[in-house]
Amino acid sequence: MPATDAAVRPPSSAPAAHRPxxxxxxxxxxxxxxxxxxxGAVVVLFPLYMAVVNSLLAPSQIAHQPPPFxxxxxxxxxxxxxxxxxxxxxxxxxxxxxxxVIVAGQLVTSVLAAYAFAFLEFPLKRTLFVVFLMTLMxxxxxxxxxxxSTVSSLGWFNTFPGLTVPFxxxxxxxxxLRQAFLQIPRDLRExxxxxxxxxxxxxxxxxxxxxxxxxxxxxxxxxxxxxxxxLWPLLVTGNDNSVRTVQIGLKQLINTQxxxxxxxxxxxxxxxxxxxxxxxxxxxxxxRSLTSGxxx
Amino acid sequence: xxRVNFEGVSKAFDGALAVDDLHLDVHDGxxxxxxxxxxxxxxxxxxxxxxxxxxxxxxxxxxxVIVNDVEPKDRDVAMVFQSYALYPHMTLRRNIEFxxxxxxxxxxxxxxxxxxxxxTLGLGDLLDRKPGQLSGxxxxxxxxxxxxxxxxxxxxxxxxxxxxxxxLRIQTRADIVSLQRRLGTTTIYVxxxxxxxxxxxxxxxxxxxxxxxxxxxxxxxxxxPANTFVASFLGSPGMNLVPASVDGAVVTVxxxxxxxxxxxxxxxxxxxxxxxxxxxxxxxxxxxATVVLVEQLxxxxxxxCALVxxxxxVVRQENRAARPDxxxxxxxxxxxxxxxxxxxxxxxxxxxxx
Numbered sequence: 001m002p003a004t005d006a007a008v009r010p011p012s013s014a015p016a017a018h019r020p021x022x023x024x025x026x027x028x029x030x031x032x033x034x035x036x037x038x039x040g041a042v043v044v045l046f047p048l049y050m051a052v053v054n055s056l057l058a059p060s061q062i063a064h065q066p067p068p069f070x071x072x073x074x075x076x077x078x079x080x081x082x083x084x085x086x087x088x089x090x091x092x093x094x095x096x097x098x099x100x101v102i103v104a105g106q107l108v109t110s111v112l113a114a115y116a117f118a119f120l121e122f123p124l125k126r127t128l129f130v131v132f133l134m135t136l137m138x139x140x141x142x143x144x145x146x147x148x149s150t151v152s153s154l155g156w157f158n159t160f161p162g163l164t165v166p167f168x169x170x171x172x173x174x175x176x177l178r179q180a181f182l183q184i185p186r187d188l189r190e191x192x193x194x195x196x197x198x199x200x201x202x203x204x205x206x207x208x209x210x211x212x213x214x215x216x217x218x219x220x221x222x223x224x225x226x227x228x229x230x231l232w233p234l235l236v237t238g239n240d241n242s243v244r245t246v247q248i249g250l251k252q253l254i255n256t257q258x259x260x261x262x263x264x265x266x267x268x269x270x271x272x273x274x275x276x277x278x279x280x281x282x283x284x285x286x287x288r289s290l291t292s293g294x295x296x
Numbered sequence: 297x298x299r300v301n302f303e304g305v306s307k308a309f310d311g312a313l314a315v316d317d318l319h320l321d322v323h324d325g326x327x328x329x330x331x332x333x334x335x336x337x338x339x340x341x342x343x344x345x346x347x348x349x350x351x352x353x354x355x356x357x358x359x360x361v362i363v364n365d366v367e368p369k370d371r372d373v374a375m376v377f378q379s380y381a382l383y384p385h386m387t388l389r390r391n392i393e394f395x396x397x398x399x400x401x402x403x404x405x406x407x408x409x410x411x412x413x414x415x416t417l418g419l420g421d422l423l424d425r426k427p428g429q430l431s432g433x434x435x436x437x438x439x440x441x442x443x444x445x446x447x448x449x450x451x452x453x454x455x456x457x458x459x460x461x462x463x464l465r466i467q468t469r470a471d472i473v474s475l476q477r478r479l480g481t482t483t484i485y486v487x488x489x490x491x492x493x494x495x496x497x498x499x500x501x502x503x504x505x506x507x508x509x510x511x512x513x514x515x516x517x518x519x520x521p522a523n524t525f526v527a528s529f530l531g532s533p534g535m536n537l538v539p540a541s542v543d544g545a546v547v548t549v550x551x552x553x554x555x556x557x558x559x560x561x562x563x564x565x566x567x568x569x570x571x572x573x574x575x576x577x578x579x580x581x582x583x584x585a586t587v588v589l590v591e592q593l594x595x596x597x598x599x600x601c602a603l604v605x606x607x608x609x610v611v612r613q614e615n616r617a618a619r620p621d622x623x624x625x626x627x628x629x630x631x632x633x634x635x636x637x638x639x640x641x642x643x644x645x646x647x648x649x650x
Contacts, residue, residue, distance in 0.1 A: 163535075187381035190348050195395035196369035209385045 048272070055079070055265035062261055075262065082253060082267035090241065091249030092271070095227060098245055101164040102226040103219055110173030110218060115203050117174065118181035119189055129178075135171035142237070151236055158240035163233060167226065173218045180214035181207055216285035223278055248272045298449040298482055299324045305354035307340050307506075314340045314507040318354070327483045329475050329497035331490060333529070337506040342452050345484060346375050358450060369398075374443035375452040378459065380435050382427040388414070388438055389423040395446045413445040416475070433464045440472070444479065446523035451476070451483040454510060457492065469495060477481045490530050494518070502526050520636075524643035527570050527636065535596060535636075536576065536609045540569040542637060549630075550603050552583045556632050560646035562639075567646065570636035573598065573612035578620065578631035585609060587624045601626060 054062055055078055056071035082088060116122070147166045149257050156162030184207060192202045208215065233245040250271055254264040277287075300322040307315040315337040322328045329337040343349040344356055355362045358482035363371050374395070382391050389410055389511030396406045414420050417437040427435055436456060443451055456472070457465045460515055473496050476483050487493055493500045494514045502509040502517070502525075521527035521535070528534035540549040545559035548570055560567075578599065585601035588608070597619060599611045609628060613619070637646040 174371040185381065186377060187377045187379045188383060190346075191375065191377060191381035191442075192394075193348070194346055194368050194373065194375050201398070206383055206385075210383075290408075 051265045052269055054267055055262050057260055059260055059264055078260070078266040079270065080269060081260070082263045085256070085263070086249055086267050087241065088246065088249060088251035088253075088267060088270055091244055091246040092274075094243055095246040095271075096274075097160060098163045098229075098233070099223055099226040101160065102167045103222045105164065105168035106170050106173050106222045107215060107219060109169040110177050111203070111208065111215070113169075113174040114177030114181055115199070115207060117178045118184075119199070119207075126282040132171045132174050136175070141231075144232070147232075148235060157236055158238055158243055160243060162236040163243060163245070166232070170222065171223065176218050177211060177214055180211040184210050213285050213288045216282050220278060220282050220286055224275060227275060300450055300482060300484065301355075301357045302341070303355045303357070305341075305344065305351045307337070307349060308352045313496060315344070315351075318508055320501060320508060320511065322482060322484060323498075325480045325482055325584040326498045327473070327485060327496060329493040329500045330484060330486045330503060331497075331529070332488065332495040332498050332503035333612075334488055336503040338488075338503050339454055340506075341503070342375075342454055342486050345371075345450065346373055346452055347371050363484060368399055371450075372448050373452055374446050374448040376439045376443050376454065376456045378455040380427075380439040380456075380459075382435060382438055382442075384427050387424050387426055388419060388430075388441075391427065392423075392441045392445050395442065399446075409445050410441075414442040415445065417441045417471075423434070431461055433468060435452050436468060437471075438462060440475070444475070444481075449482065450484075453485045455482065455487055455529055456485075457487070458489075472495065472496065491532065494530070496627075502529065502583050504529075518531075521570075522645055524568055524570065524638045527638070527645075531572060533573055533610045536571045536573065537638070538552045538569045538571070538603065538607050538609060539605075539640070540567055541623070542563060547635070547637070550583050551603065554630060554632055554635065556635060558649040560637050560648050562646055566640040568638040568640050569630075570638055570645075571609070571630050572634060573610040575631045575634035576611045577629050577631075578611060578613070578617070578626050580627060582627035582629035585626055585628050587620045587622055587626055590619055590622065598628075601628060627642055 050067075053069065053071050054067070056074040056076070057068065058073075058075050061068060111128065113132070116124065117132075118177045143166075151157065151162045151166070154161075156165070188206055189202060192206060197205070229245065230247045230251075233248050234251075237244045237248065250264070250267050257263045302318045302320040305315060305318040318341065330341055332338045339347060344351050345358070345363075347363065347366065351364060355364055357363060357371065358371060381642060383394065386394070392410045392413055393406050396409060398469060403408070410423070411420070414423055417440055419434065419437055419441060422430065422434065427438065430438070436459070439456065453472075457468055460468060469492060472485075484497060485492075497514060499511055499513050501511045502515050504525050508519060510526050512520070517526065518530055521530065524535075524537055528537060536553050538549055541564070542548075542562070543564035544559065545556045546567060547554045547556060547567070581605060585603050587599060588602050589600040591598040591600070595615055597613045597615070597617075599620060601609050601611060601612055603609060611628060637648065638644060
């Protein structure tokens with residue numbers, strides 16, 4: 001509580017009704033804010049909760065009306081079944097490879113491109129940057145046809161390059177990191193330049209460490225979008241299970257377990273776990289990056 | 297150590313001249329202060345020595361080498377930035393040894409040199425901290441340590457004291473001077489603070505609008521300014537400049553005649569008279585004026601007067617003198633021996649045949 005608040009507060013013996021209106025408004029605002037946040041949290045978390053609950057119910061209980069909100073007799077067998085019958089180990093491994101390659105690729109290309117836009121002078125810099133930004137406005141679906149024909153002409157169907165290469169560069173990441181690099185005082189670059197540090201060494205030993213929150217945020221965003229990809233993996237992996245990702249695997253699982261919703265949901269929960277772990281680990285960095293500049 | 301030489305150096309930004317035909321020789325081991333108001337081009341001059349800007353014309357040399365086409369890293373100069381430019385994510389040790397790492401200095405020698413530089417600046421106990429945990433004065437010293445650890449040919453300092461509070465500034469000013477005298481490294485020091493310039497420099501180069509006005513030792517600059525700009529920029533407050541007319545050795549200010557020891561070699565006509573505040577005094581007889589403001593400074597006072605035509609004249613009074621009141625009609629006497637004359641049009645100082 002700020003000190004100014006204590007200063008304007010009347011003696012504590014004063015009855016509540018005599019409190020200055022400003023203070024009462026502040027409290028009301030606080031209550032409203034928490035109420036709204038709580039509603040939001042429930043709206044977001046409830047489906048997830050129900051997925052966990054239903055994955056632990058026997059199929060007969062799921063159809064029950066009203067559905068139970070708590071699994072009194074959790075049936076863990078659904079998880080084992082999802083894991084073995086859904087081949088989730090293979091799919092999770094494929095997704096892990098695909099996601100790792102995409103995240104690493106996006107971080108590397110974005111760092112390099114963002115550094116160029118932030119620290120170097122070259123002809124057509126502004127124009128090129130606008131072109132980069134324009135790619136943000138093109139929905140992925142628009143480029144699918146061309147990407148497909150490129151991938152097919154390269155013979156990359158059912159391969160990891162086919163899954164990952166189209167996503168190795170990102171206008172969004174370049175933009176995000178450029179903004180982070182622009183926060184770094186120019187004096188630091190010039191001081192390093194006088195001390196004999198070239199661009200790459202400066203990038204590695206100064207710019208990247210200082211842009212860590214933005215890098216973490218970009219890493220999380222690209223992890224999320226890569227992990228959750230559905231349409232593109234479906235198109236390029238055809239029938240080859242050896243490169244299919246977990247999202248496609250889930251769809252297959254659901255198709256084969258029509259009467260076993262608990263098994264499908266167990267598979268879904270398994271597929272979500274890596275994302276949740278990631279979010280928990282990077283939550284602080286993510287918030288710091290998204291609000292940086294807001295608080296100075 | 298080395299001399300630094302500017303030969304007809306100009307720098308234009310988008311067609312606007314920031315530095316105009318600079319000829320300047322910085323002696324070996326000298327601390328030269330580049331002094332001028334903001335935007336006068338002094339920082340640009342410094343950055344051209346560092347190699348952070350390329351001259352549009354002319355040559356810059358360090359030692360006997362023309363460095364126009366030499367990369368900043370190969371110029372062997374160290375710069376102290378106004379913002380200090382410390383790397384916030386590194387400890388002080390890493391910050392100070394940063395230049396040495398690039399030079400591939402072996403670890404043991406690196407540690408020795410960092411300890412030595414840190415010891416010189418009283419940072420020995422802080423080497424494991426990060427810049428964010430330091431006060432402004434400590435950060436400033438880290439920036440200095442990072443410069444001296446390299447043992448460069450030339451130090452470049454860009455207003456290194458401007459982010460410090462007044463007390464610390466005076467202290468650090470003295471520290472930098474004694475450090476520079478001890479190391480004997482050629483130093484170019486940029487500031488807009490004339491007190492800093494007067495107290496620190498072996499010589500001062502005054503710049504205005506990209507042009508060099510005068511280069512001289514501090515006392516020479518104070519006593520014999522080349523023009524009205526230098527006269528009014530140096531000193532606190534600066535020199536009083538009053539329109540007057542001259543005829544031989546007699547100057548007439550506001551109807552009052554002042555006889556000089558010797559006159560200038562110019563025809564009779566209008567001139568600008570320059571009087572330091574300490575060369576003027578309140579007297580029973582003299583130039584008529586009205587007191588506008590009295591500034592008490594403890595050891596002395598500044599009495600600001602307005603002449604009949606509205607020109608302001610500052611008179612410096614010793615502590616013992618009786619202070620006039622606001623609105624008092626007073627008379628100002630000037631010491632003819634300390635009076636300077638400037639050309640009324642160009643502002644250049646007129647030599648008196650003394």
